[in-house]
Amino acid sequence: MSKIKKITGMRLFLPIFCMILVMAVNILYDVASGNFALNFFTISVRNGVLYGRLIDILNRGSEIAILAIGMTLVVSASAGTDISVGSVMSLAASFCCMLLAGYGVSSTNDLAVPLLVGVLGGVLLACVCGAFNGFLVAYLNVQPMVATLILYSAARAIGLLLCNNLIVYVREDSFKMIGGYLGFIPTPIVIAAVCILIVAVILKKTALGLYIQSVGINKKASRIAGLNSSRIIFLCYVVCGLVAGIAGIVASSRISSADSNNIGLNYELDAILSVALGGNSLGGGKFNLAGSIIGAYTIQAITTTLYALGVSSDVAPVYKAIIVIIIVTIQAPPFKAYMKKRSAKKALAKGGAAA
Amino acid sequence: MDNNVVLTMRGITMTFPGVKALDGVDFTLRKGEIHALMGENGAGKSTLIKCLTGINAFEAGEIHVDGIDGPVVNHSTLDAQKKGISTVYQEVNLCPNLSVAENLFIGREPKTKFGTIDWKSMVKKSEQIVKDLDMNIDVTQNLEEYSLALQQMIAIARAVDMDCKVLILDEPTSSLDDHEVEKLFKLMNQLKAKGVGIIFVTHFLEQVYAVCDRITVLRNGQLVGEYPIADLPRVKLVAAMMGKDFDDLAAIKSDESPVFTDDDILIDAQGMSHKGTIKPFDLQIHKGEVVGLTGLLGSGRSELARVIYGADKNQTGTLKVKGKEAKINAPIDAMNLGMGLLPDDRKAEGIIGDLSVRENIILALQAKRGIFKLLPMKEQIELADKYIEMLQIKTASRETLIKQLSGGNQQKVILARWLATDPDFLILDEPTRGIDVGTKTEIQKLVLKLAKEGKGLIFISSEIEEMLRTCTKMAVLRDGQKVGEITESLTQESVMKAIAGGGADE
Numbered sequence A: 001m002s003k004i005k006k007i008t009g010m011r012l013f014l015p016i017f018c019m020i021l022v023m024a025v026n027i028l029y030d031v032a033s034g035n036f037a038l039n040f041f042t043i044s045v046r047n048g049v050l051y052g053r054l055i056d057i058l059n060r061g062s063e064i065a066i067l068a069i070g071m072t073l074v075v076s077a078s079a080g081t082d083i084s085v086g087s088v089m090s091l092a093a094s095f096c097c098m099l100l101a102g103y104g105v106s107s108t109n110d111l112a113v114p115l116l117v118g119v120l121g122g123v124l125l126a127c128v129c130g131a132f133n134g135f136l137v138a139y140l141n142v143q144p145m146v147a148t149l150i151l152y153s154a155a156r157a158i159g160l161l162l163c164n165n166l167i168v169y170v171r172e173d174s175f176k177m178i179g180g181y182l183g184f185i186p187t188p189i190v191i192a193a194v195c196i197l198i199v200a201v202i203l204k205k206t207a208l209g210l211y212i213q214s215v216g217i218n219k220k221a222s223r224i225a226g227l228n229s230s231r232i233i234f235l236c237y238v239v240c241g242l243v244a245g246i247a248g249i250v251a252s253s254r255i256s257s258a259d260s261n262n263i264g265l266n267y268e269l270d271a272i273l274s275v276a277l278g279g280n281s282l283g284g285g286k287f288n289l290a291g292s293i294i295g296a297y298t299i300q301a302i303t304t305t306l307y308a309l310g311v312s313s314d315v316a317p318v319y320k321a322i323i324v325i326i327i328v329t330i331q332a333p334p335f336k337a338y339m340k341k342r343s344a345k346k347a348l349a350k351g352g353a354a355a
Numbered sequence B: 001m002d003n004n005v006v007l008t009m010r011g012i013t014m015t016f017p018g019v020k021a022l023d024g025v026d027f028t029l030r031k032g033e034i035h036a037l038m039g040e041n042g043a044g045k046s047t048l049i050k051c052l053t054g055i056n057a058f059e060a061g062e063i064h065v066d067g068i069d070g071p072v073v074n075h076s077t078l079d080a081q082k083k084g085i086s087t088v089y090q091e092v093n094l095c096p097n098l099s100v101a102e103n104l105f106i107g108r109e110p111k112t113k114f115g116t117i118d119w120k121s122m123v124k125k126s127e128q129i130v131k132d133l134d135m136n137i138d139v140t141q142n143l144e145e146y147s148l149a150l151q152q153m154i155a156i157a158r159a160v161d162m163d164c165k166v167l168i169l170d171e172p173t174s175s176l177d178d179h180e181v182e183k184l185f186k187l188m189n190q191l192k193a194k195g196v197g198i199i200f201v202t203h204f205l206e207q208v209y210a211v212c213d214r215i216t217v218l219r220n221g222q223l224v225g226e227y228p229i230a231d232l233p234r235v236k237l238v239a240a241m242m243g244k245d246f247d248d249l250a251a252i253k254s255d256e257s258p259v260f261t262d263d264d265i266l267i268d269a270q271g272m273s274h275k276g277t278i279k280p281f282d283l284q285i286h287k288g289e290v291v292g293l294t295g296l297l298g299s300g301r302s303e304l305a306r307v308i309y310g311a312d313k314n315q316t317g318t319l320k321v322k323g324k325e326a327k328i329n330a331p332i333d334a335m336n337l338g339m340g341l342l343p344d345d346r347k348a349e350g351i352i353g354d355l356s357v358r359e360n361i362i363l364a365l366q367a368k369r370g371i372f373k374l375l376p377m378k379e380q381i382e383l384a385d386k387y388i389e390m391l392q393i394k395t396a397s398r399e400t401l402i403k404q405l406s407g408g409n410q411q412k413v414i415l416a417r418w419l420a421t422d423p424d425f426l427i428l429d430e431p432t433r434g435i436d437v438g439t440k441t442e443i444q445k446l447v448l449k450l451a452k453e454g455k456g457l458i459f460i461s462s463e464i465e466e467m468l469r470t471c472t473k474m475a476v477l478r479d480g481q482k483v484g485e486i487t488e489s490l491t492q493e494s495v496m497k498a499i500a501g502g503g504a505d506e
Helices: A002-009 A013-032 A053-060 A062-078 A085-101 A115-139 A144-162 A173-178 A187-205 A208-217 A219-224 A229-254 A267-277 A289-308 A316-331 A333-354 B045-053 B077-082 B100-105 B119-132 B148-161 B178-193 B205-211 B234-242 B301-309 B331-336 B346-350 B357-369 B377-390 B407-419 B437-452 B464-470 B492-500
Strands: A044-046 A049-051 A168-170 B005-016 B019-030 B034-038 B060-065 B085-088 B166-170 B197-201 B214-219 B222-228 B265-274 B278-286 B290-294 B316-321 B324-326 B339-342 B425-429 B456-460 B473-478 B481-486
Touching: A013 A289, A013 A316, A053 A062, A053 A187, A053 A289, A062 A085, A062 A115, A062 A187, A062 A208, A062 A229, A062 A267, A062 A289, A085 A115, A085 A144, A085 A168, A085 A229, A085 A267, A115 A144, A115 A173, A115 A229, A173 A187, A173 A229, A187 A208, A187 A229, A187 A289, A208 A219, A208 A229, A208 B357, A219 A229, A219 B346, A267 A289, A267 A316, A289 A316, A316 A333, B005 B045, B019 B034, B019 B045, B019 B060, B019 B197, B019 B214, B034 B045, B034 B178, B034 B205, B034 B234, B045 B060, B045 B077, B045 B085, B045 B166, B045 B197, B077 B085, B085 B148, B100 B119, B100 B148, B119 B148, B148 B166, B148 B178, B178 B197, B178 B205, B197 B205, B205 B234, B214 B234, B222 B234, B234 B492, B265 B301, B278 B301, B278 B456, B278 B481, B290 B301, B290 B437, B290 B464, B290 B492, B301 B331, B301 B339, B301 B425, B301 B456, B301 B473, B331 B339, B331 B357, B339 B407, B346 B407, B357 B377, B357 B407, B377 B407, B407 B437, B437 B456, B437 B464, B464 B492, B473 B492, B481 B492
Parallel strands: B019 B222, B034 B197, B034 B214, B085 B166, B166 B197, B290 B456, B290 B473, B339 B425, B425 B456
Antiparallel strands: A044 A049, B005 B019, B005 B060, B214 B222, B265 B278, B265 B316, B316 B324, B473 B481
16 A cells, blocks of 8 residues: 555656556557557567657657757746747748758758758757747746747748748758668657756756756745846746757758748647646646656657547547546646545545454 | 714724734724824734725624614725725825826716716816815826826825715825825825824824824734824834833843954945835944844835845945955845845745755755756755754754745744855844744844854844844834944833834933
8 A cells, every 4th residue: 555655656656657548548459459469569670760659659759858848947947838939940940941951942952051050050049039038038027928929929930031931841861860760760769868868967967957946936035045046047948949949950850841830830739738747837846857758758649549549630639638638637636635535535434344 | 882983993803824813903983083003014904904995804893884873894995985984005096097087086987868978077076176175286187197196195085085984094105205295194184174084004103193193003913002192102102013011121231242343344335225115324244243123114124134135236335245345236146245144024035835945955055056066965965954953943854845844944944044155144034033932042042153153143123122132233224214223222222212213202
């Protein structure tokens, strides 16, 4: 009994539990349809690259996972969300492709500038976007939702302007590799892993995590205790912009183009959802990066599972919504309290029977 | 009911979660009387008024209003207005972008027979109202065109025009200059002559004696007493507000004050100020000196300390720390100069509720070291354990969230946070509030010990005895201004006289 309590009391229990739940659905489906029960977990090598549903989830979920890093920090420090990340992804992709192809060129097979210049350019511009958001929130005290709404609506349009209203195609192998394969592993998985690792190490080795949480919990008290609350919030938004830039370039490389209207569309919502699914309060303060990352992959797992179940992509969001409602309800404090009460009652009844 | 009485409140009781905000308070207001409601912050003045105007629901007690049979319970300000009780708050609660006439008649506009607003009669009536009050203004102009004092008076005019018997003025003068205050007092006296009963809430003692007839004093949610103005000289009023029976207090002599030389000056503030909270002040603090800041709550004693620390940036003046000019833009600059501030509002500015006791203790030290020099976990644990032991913080473990601790233990954690930074100069703002007697003595001892080690301290407390026991010098504040220093013959009597200010010898 106490062991179960220990496990359920762990901070990551619920996000992991939700993940397992989605996996269980997969297994049930495979069993019901007469496939190998562990189809979900099977990883094979086809055409010299890794193949399997799990790999697909890790691969496709990379962008959301990368975004979730920044979103977690922003939510923690400012008790608000950055809703511009999807648009900033698109802007970074547009700028990167524009640099690589040259202004006004709609399709290229050769790079106009070295790959690194294009990628850094895109990421840097995304950082500038993050800095803009951060300035509004941290120094002008604009509400995060309102501040980021500006770039939410403007960034895509700026991207289109940069691309001269074209969808710029960059059909070049080194660029394609970012969204393709590194040896036999899908590159996005590696990129996401590196991003997560770097941030995790920074949080472990510096006082950044303590600072962010402290500011998120009590901005005034943090200032009195010597923290530069505004600068920390600003920094979180810059990081959020940075990761949005990285995610944007990955997304763009997947389709070898900068499709301003579609890259990163609605990704901000998935990123926010990842944070919530990870058991983090959207009210700021304490955060758990691992939870957000698990949340991100859970969302992708739901999507992939639905496609595997043969749900058409048009109606998939409905099922996705239902699953999210269930997961969020399980994590909601009133539900937790209700379950606790119920189990206490049961224990009491049991005890009574024994006596 | 006495014919002359317009309002009686009897045994009003109200609790906020965990606190008895009002405990059986009585209040009586007579016709044509200006009645001051006095008390320190948190004494229950506002709560009492809110019970009267229907913003707060009281649990026990009765309110009677002249001309209404049976007890009155108001459920909203509108309700109260209908019964003749009008309120004018500190901030003008009118619409600056509407005309004076519109503001006067908002919500009760005269209508034509078609149901539309009768602008003509509205303007005419408005002109009559302002004329009656000897104000010379154009009622069709927007309210924002006029000074704050006039706006305040228009708010009062609006209240009066709604046939009020009881007018509540809740700190109406805090944003007015002397000339404007005078105008307001004139208006108040006019209304008094008309038989309106006025409840006047203010922090300014002079104003009470300038205009009021009677004083009711509250303290900690309880009625201290009702006094005709002539029976309660300033010193006695201060004593009543602070809960000290002036005559009974045995004067406690402090130790012979040590002699400080100019070489020992740690903090030297010249003409520092912060707009709206504290007027320019000079203050010197030596090594090993404990300076007490005294004054009523809201007199600017916390604000003075905050300006030195940089929690509120000074707009004028200079600060020298150990003889060197210091530029402080934010608390971290002050910390790097060896300062620390234990703020009086523990919940809002002290604790980081969702962090553990350990994290709360090391926070300031970590902030001082900078983001890249994370304190090794081993050191964090050692520090936390050291201070939990030293200050006897009662906590389940060092990893317990600070919000789960009692107030006194939270305070000790914040104290530990500052001690961990090893400051040269520490500001303690109400360090013993909400702490049991035993711990209070410990903290006082700690203060004396720190002073002996050569640290400079500012000690702020509402309890004068506590300051007498620890301080070698006291700075007295009144109405956001430092009005003096007491270095010799520090006694309860001398301090309270200084707090009360002019007329103390009555």
